Amino acid sequence: MIRAFSAFLALRYLRSRWINVLGTLGIAVAVWALIVVIAVFSGFIGEIRGSIRNATPDLLCTGLAPGASFAPIDAVLRAEQDVVATAPRLRHHAMYFPHGRGQRMQATRALATNPLAFDAVELVGIDPAAERSVTDLTHWLERAAGAAPEAAPDATREAGVTDLQRPFDVPREIEEQHALRSGASLGPNRLLAASPGILVSRRRMTTSWLERGQQLDVVTGRFERAEFGTQLLRVRRGFAVSGAYDTGHRILDETTAFVGIDELRDVLGFCVDDPFATAPQDVVSDVAIRVRDGADLAAVALRLEAALRRTADQAMAGARVLTWEEQNRVYLGAVGQERAMMKLVLFAVMLVAASLVYGTQHMTVMQKIKDIGILSSMGASPRGVQQVFLLAGLVVGLLGCGLGVAGGLLSVHWLNDVNDWSRRQLGIELFPTELYALDRVPYAIEPVWVAQVAFAALCVAFLAAWFPSRRAARMDPVLALAYE
Amino acid sequence: MTDTLLAAEGVTKEYSIGSRTIAVLRGVDFALARGETVALLGSSGAGKSTLLHVLGLLDSPTAGRVAFEGRRVDDLRIDERARLRHARIGFVFQFYHLIPELTAYDNVRLGSMMDRGLFAWLRTRRALSARSKDLLERVGLGERTSHRPAELSGGERQRVAIARALIAEPAAILADEPTGNLDSKTAADVLDLLFGVSRERGLALLLVTHDEALAKRCDRVVRLHDGRIVD
Structure with a gap:
C-alpha cells in the first residue's frame, strides 16, 4: 500500500x-x-x-553429388504439392579479367603474379526462363538498367540488358562498338566471334570499369580423367558482358556472375550437344525452388529432403534443402x-x-x-x-x-x-x-x-x-x- | 481500563561506545496518568530526553518494560510501535522539527496522512484538511497557514508543532523542552497553549524541562538524576 x-x-x-x-x-x-x-x-x-529475400529463392536444393542430373531431382521435387516451380543451377568458381589484359600481363612478370589483377567470382549458370519462375530475375535486371542512366553516354555504357527475356544475348554491334573503341583487333576480316553473355552486378560493373559488350576472359579449372587417375585442366573461355543485374543483396552482387547454364556446362566439360556423352547433359549442382505462397518453408524443406533421400539415386543421397534464411544463416546471424x-x-x-x-x-x-x-x-x-x-x-x-x-x-x-x-x-x-x-x-x-x-x-x-x-x-x- | 496511561517499569537504557557501556537510565519506574501534567526535571545528561524517547516508543529500553494503557508495548514490532505512536502520542521538540519544504498547513496536514493509504486519504482529505486548518486557528496561526517554517518566528513554529502533535488526537503529549529555544514572553504563551489544549482535550502532558518555575505549573514534578528518579 x-x-x-x-x-x-x-x-x-x-x-x-x-x-x-x-x-x-x-x-x-x-x-x-x-x-x-x-x-x-x-x-x-x-x-x-x-534484399536477401529478393535475391534468394524460397528453397535451394544443394549438396548433390557431382554430375547430378536435373530431371530425376526435378521429378522428386515437383511431386511435393507445395512446390510451384523449380530451376536448375550450376555453380563453379572462376576468375575473370578483361580480354587482352592477360597478354599484357605476360610481358610484365610482376603484374602476371599479382593476384589482384584478377577478379574472383562465383559463376552461377542459370536457365533464364526457369530462373524467372523461382526468383525476381526480371526485377534484378530492371533495377540495374534503371539505376545507371547518368552513366550512359553511349550504348556500351548502359547497364541494362538488351532483351529482358534473353539476358545473355549481346547484340553484335555493341560488342563491335566496344571492341573498336577500346582499340582491340577485330581480326583480319574485322569479324568478331559471337561470345556468350555474362551478367555481372551493377556494383561490379562500376568498381571494375566494365562495359556492356566488353570481352572477359574467364579462367577456371576442372578435373579430367587421365591415364593415371585425374588431372587438373585449366579452362579459359571468352564471355561478353551482356548487362548488369542488381539484387540489392550486396554480398551476392559482389561475388556472383550469371551465365547461361549450358555455357557453364560446356566450360566444365559436360558436352550438351554430344549425343554419345556418358555424363548427363542436364547436370546441376543446385536446384532453386519456389513454393506456394503461405506454405511453411521449413516444413516443406524437411519433406523435400526426406523425399530426395528416399530415392535410390546416389546423386541425391547427400541432398539438403535450405530455406532462404538457412542459405544466409551466417550473414543473418552476424547482423x-x-x-x-x-x-x-x-x-x-x-x-x-x-x-x-x-x-x-x-x-x-x-x-x-x-x-x-x-x-x-x-x-x-x-x-x-x-x-x-x-x-x-x-x-x-x-x-x-x-x-x-x-x-x-x-x-x-x-x-x-x-x-x-x-x-x-x-x-x-x-x-x-x-x-x-x-x-x-x-x-x-x-x-x-x-x-x-x-x-x-x-x-x-x-x-x-x-x-x-x-x-x-x-x-x-x-x-x-x-x-x- | 487503568487510569495509568503510560508507564515505565525498571527501564534501563545503555549505549555501547566501542568497548564501553554507558547506562543512561538505570531502572526507572515512572507512570503518567490520563489528563495528568508531569514535569520531568533534571540536569543535562540526566537521561530526561532518553526517557521521553523510550516512553514515546522512539527508542527501546535495554531492560525493563514500557506499558501503554496497561499493555506492554516496548516489545511490539517496529511498525506496530509506529502506528501506536502516531495514534496515541504527540511529540513537541525544543527545535520544533518542522519539514522546511512544507507550509505550516502542510506540516500539520502531514500528520493526518501517516496512517492512511493514498487513496483512503484522498477520499477523506477535505475533512482532514479542514481539521488541520481548525487546529492552526486554535493555536493562533489562522493567518499564517501558507507560510513555510523559515518565514515564521520561533514561537509560531512551536505553535505549528503543537498543532501537528494534536492532529491525530493523541492521548498524551511528550514535550522535550518546548520553550528552551524561546524568549520568556513567547515561552509563556506557548506553555499557556500547551496547558490549555491539555486541559481542553484531557491530554496527559509530560514536559521535560530545566525550568523549576515552569515545572511548578504541572500537577507533579519528577526529578531525574544520573539515570535514576530521585523523587
Whole structure:
C-alpha cells in the first residue's frame, strides 16, 4: 500500500530539488538512444532481410553429388504439392579479367603474379526462363538498367540488358562498338566471334570499369580423367558482358556472375550437344525452388529432403534443402548479433542514468536525515519512510521514461527530415545513406522493444532508488532527530 | 481500563561506545496518568530526553518494560510501535522539527496522512484538511497557514508543532523542552497553549524541562538524576 504521506513528500522533495532533473534527463537520454538506435538498426536489418529475400529463392536444393542430373531431382521435387516451380543451377568458381589484359600481363612478370589483377567470382549458370519462375530475375535486371542512366553516354555504357527475356544475348554491334573503341583487333576480316553473355552486378560493373559488350576472359579449372587417375585442366573461355543485374543483396552482387547454364556446362566439360556423352547433359549442382505462397518453408524443406533421400539415386543421397534464411544463416546471424551487441552497449547508458538516479536519491536521503527522524516521531513506519524515496526515484524514472519514449518516437518519425536538414544546413549527414546505397534512412519501431526499454528504465530507476531508500528506512529515529 | 496511561517499569537504557557501556537510565519506574501534567526535571545528561524517547516508543529500553494503557508495548514490532505512536502520542521538540519544504498547513496536514493509504486519504482529505486548518486557528496561526517554517518566528513554529502533535488526537503529549529555544514572553504563551489544549482535550502532558518555575505549573514534578528518579 502506498502511504499518503510518502507520495505527498516524494513529490514535494522532487519539486524542491532541481538536481532530480539530472536523473530524469539521464533516463530520458538512455531510453531515447535505445529506441532511436535500435529502430534504425532494425530498419537496416529489415532492408537487409528484404534484399536477401529478393535475391534468394524460397528453397535451394544443394549438396548433390557431382554430375547430378536435373530431371530425376526435378521429378522428386515437383511431386511435393507445395512446390510451384523449380530451376536448375550450376555453380563453379572462376576468375575473370578483361580480354587482352592477360597478354599484357605476360610481358610484365610482376603484374602476371599479382593476384589482384584478377577478379574472383562465383559463376552461377542459370536457365533464364526457369530462373524467372523461382526468383525476381526480371526485377534484378530492371533495377540495374534503371539505376545507371547518368552513366550512359553511349550504348556500351548502359547497364541494362538488351532483351529482358534473353539476358545473355549481346547484340553484335555493341560488342563491335566496344571492341573498336577500346582499340582491340577485330581480326583480319574485322569479324568478331559471337561470345556468350555474362551478367555481372551493377556494383561490379562500376568498381571494375566494365562495359556492356566488353570481352572477359574467364579462367577456371576442372578435373579430367587421365591415364593415371585425374588431372587438373585449366579452362579459359571468352564471355561478353551482356548487362548488369542488381539484387540489392550486396554480398551476392559482389561475388556472383550469371551465365547461361549450358555455357557453364560446356566450360566444365559436360558436352550438351554430344549425343554419345556418358555424363548427363542436364547436370546441376543446385536446384532453386519456389513454393506456394503461405506454405511453411521449413516444413516443406524437411519433406523435400526426406523425399530426395528416399530415392535410390546416389546423386541425391547427400541432398539438403535450405530455406532462404538457412542459405544466409551466417550473414543473418552476424547482423542479428551486431544488433544484440548494440543493445548491450546502449544498456550501459542506462546504467549511467541509474547511477545519476542513485546519486541524486542518495544525496536527498543524506540531506533529509532530520526529516526522517521527524517522520518517525510522527508515527511513520520504516516502510513508509522507504516509500518516500522509492516513489521519488520511480517518479524520476517515469518522467524520464515518458520523455525518452516520446522523444525517441518523435525522433524516429522525423529522422529523415532531420538527416536532410542537417546535410543541407550543416553539411553533416548523421546517417550516411549513400554508404548503404539507400535513398532514405530505414527504421522500424518495434512496440515490444519500446515496452521492454520503458520497463527496464523503470526497473533501473526503482533499483537505483531502492538502495538509498533502504538506508533511510534503517535509520535510528533518535539519531536522525539529533542529526545536525 | 487503568487510569495509568503510560508507564515505565525498571527501564534501563545503555549505549555501547566501542568497548564501553554507558547506562543512561538505570531502572526507572515512572507512570503518567490520563489528563495528568508531569514535569520531568533534571540536569543535562540526566537521561530526561532518553526517557521521553523510550516512553514515546522512539527508542527501546535495554531492560525493563514500557506499558501503554496497561499493555506492554516496548516489545511490539517496529511498525506496530509506529502506528501506536502516531495514534496515541504527540511529540513537541525544543527545535520544533518542522519539514522546511512544507507550509505550516502542510506540516500539520502531514500528520493526518501517516496512517492512511493514498487513496483512503484522498477520499477523506477535505475533512482532514479542514481539521488541520481548525487546529492552526486554535493555536493562533489562522493567518499564517501558507507560510513555510523559515518565514515564521520561533514561537509560531512551536505553535505549528503543537498543532501537528494534536492532529491525530493523541492521548498524551511528550514535550522535550518546548520553550528552551524561546524568549520568556513567547515561552509563556506557548506553555499557556500547551496547558490549555491539555486541559481542553484531557491530554496527559509530560514536559521535560530545566525550568523549576515552569515545572511548578504541572500537577507533579519528577526529578531525574544520573539515570535514576530521585523523587
